[in-house]
Amino acid sequence: MNQQNPSWDEVRAWRKGERERLIEARVATVQEIRARWTRAIIETLEPILRESRGPISFYWPFRGEPDLRPLMRLLAGEGFTLALPVVIEPKTPLVFRPWRPDSKLELGVWNIPVPVTKEEVEPSLLLAPVVGFTPDNYRLGYGGGYFDRTLAKLGAGHEAIGVGFEMARLASIYPQPHDIKMRQVVTEKGVVGAKRRPGLMAS
Numbered sequence: 001m002n003q004q005n006p007s008w009d010e011v012r013a014w015r016k017g018e019r020e021r022l023i024e025a026r027v028a029t030v031q032e033i034r035a036r037w038t039r040a041i042i043e044t045l046e047p048i049l050r051e052s053r054g055p056i057s058f059y060w061p062f063r064g065e066p067d068l069r070p071l072m073r074l075l076a077g078e079g080f081t082l083a084l085p086v087v088i089e090p091k092t093p094l095v096f097r098p099w100r101p102d103s104k105l106e107l108g109v110w111n112i113p114v115p116v117t118k119e120e121v122e123p124s125l126l127l128a129p130v131v132g133f134t135p136d137n138y139r140l141g142y143g144g145g146y147f148d149r150t151l152a153k154l155g156a157g158h159e160a161i162g163v164g165f166e167m168a169r170l171a172s173i174y175p176q177p178h179d180i181k182m183r184q185v186v187t188e189k190g191v192v193g194a195k196r197r198p199g200l201m202a203s
């Protein structure tokens with residue numbers, strides 16, 4: 001591909017290959033190592049999330065994503081409002097349903113469990129599991145465009161924190177006009193990538 005000025009077709013094909021490579025490598029990492037990395041991620045995330053005043057959306061882990069459910073149970077038990085993303089329809093923004101440790105779940109798209117309730121909440125902070133991430137906080141996801149559509153719809157005041165392992169690091173995703181940067185990325189090494197201060201406009 002033309003690295004200086006790649007076409008969207010070239011970028012799309014490159015992203016597809018990178019997704020497959022990165023998901024394969026993550027799933028191939030032994031569970032004990034992923035669990036150790038995940039404990040480090042939770043240590044970094046916990047104080048950041050405690051500063052959040054609005055609802056926080058998490059995710060139900062699949063395909064070797066960091067399993068943050070212990071942190072979800074801890075914060076929910078302390079009264080934080082938590083939510084999980086739900087795909088209602090392809091090519092539309094995600095909606096968020098409240099989650100508590102006793103919430104009844106059903107299988108949604110890709111067999112990812114989602115709360116059964118039709119109630120919705122609007123998260124102010126979104127944890128976005130990454131397939132890939134860059135040092136300037138761009139996210140490569142599963143290719144549905146769901147998080148970008150959701151952040152575009154929610155607008156200012158709603159920010160995403162990327163969550164993933166160091167092995168998901170990429171030099172660039174060849175950003176496109178629809179790609180929205182995350183506020184920061186948390187891996188087993190801590191907060192990585194440029195952290196922009198919430199409340200300040202990106203300059």
Ligand SMILES: Nc1nc2c(c(=O)[nH]1)N(C=O)[C@@H](CNc1ccc(C(=O)N[C@@H](CCC(=O)O)C(=O)O)cc1)CN2
Binds near residue numbers: 061085142144146147
């Ligand atoms: N654990 C977890 N839950 C999550 C997400 C996530 O990344 N992780 N999501 C974060 O967004 C949403 C689900 N994301 C999805 C993204 C793509 C497709 C999908 O159908 N993909 C097509 C290929 C798309 C393409 O390449 O054009 C497919 O596999 O057929 C489904 C769900 C909501 N829940």
Ligand SMILES: Nc1ncnc2c1ncn2[C@@H]1O[C@H](COP(=O)(O)OP(=O)(O)OP(=O)(O)O)[C@@H](O)[C@H]1O
Binds near residue numbers: 143145147148152179
């Ligand atoms: N705000 C938006 N409005 C319309 N289309 C969008 C928007 N954001 C993303 N898309 C479309 O979604 C598709 C997938 O984009 P991309 O390759 O960036 O996915 P991704 O970020 O890896 O996926 P996901 O966010 O689901 O994990 C692209 O065709 C893109 O044009």
